[in-house]
Amino acid sequence: xxxxxxxxxxxxxxxxxxxxxxxxxxxxxxxxxxxxxxxxxxxxxxxxxxxxxxxxxxxxxxxxxx
Numbered sequence: 001x002x003x004x005x006x007x008x009x010x011x012x013x014x015x016x017x018x019x020x021x022x023x024x025x026x027x028x029x030x031x032x033x034x035x036x037x038x039x040x041x042x043x044x045x046x047x048x049x050x051x052x053x054x055x056x057x058x059x060x061x062x063x064x065x066x
Contacts, residue, residue: 009053012042018050022059 032038039058
C-alpha cells in the first residue's frame with residue numbers, strides 16, 4: 001500500500017510519512033507548524049500524527065489558482 005492509497009482515509013501519518021507524501025523536508029514542516037501555517041496535527045505523547053484524509057483536504061485549500 002502507498003501513502004496515496006484511498007484504502008485507509010483515517011490512517012495516522014507520522015511526520016516522516018507526511019514529509020515523504022508532500023515532498024517537504026521534516027524541518028520545513030516543523031517551521032511551518034511553528035508559524036501556524038501547516039495542517040493541524042494530533043499530539044500523541046511526544047509524537048505528531050496527521051489523519052491522512054484531513055491532510056489531503058487541507059492540502060486542497062492550498063491550491064494556487066492563477
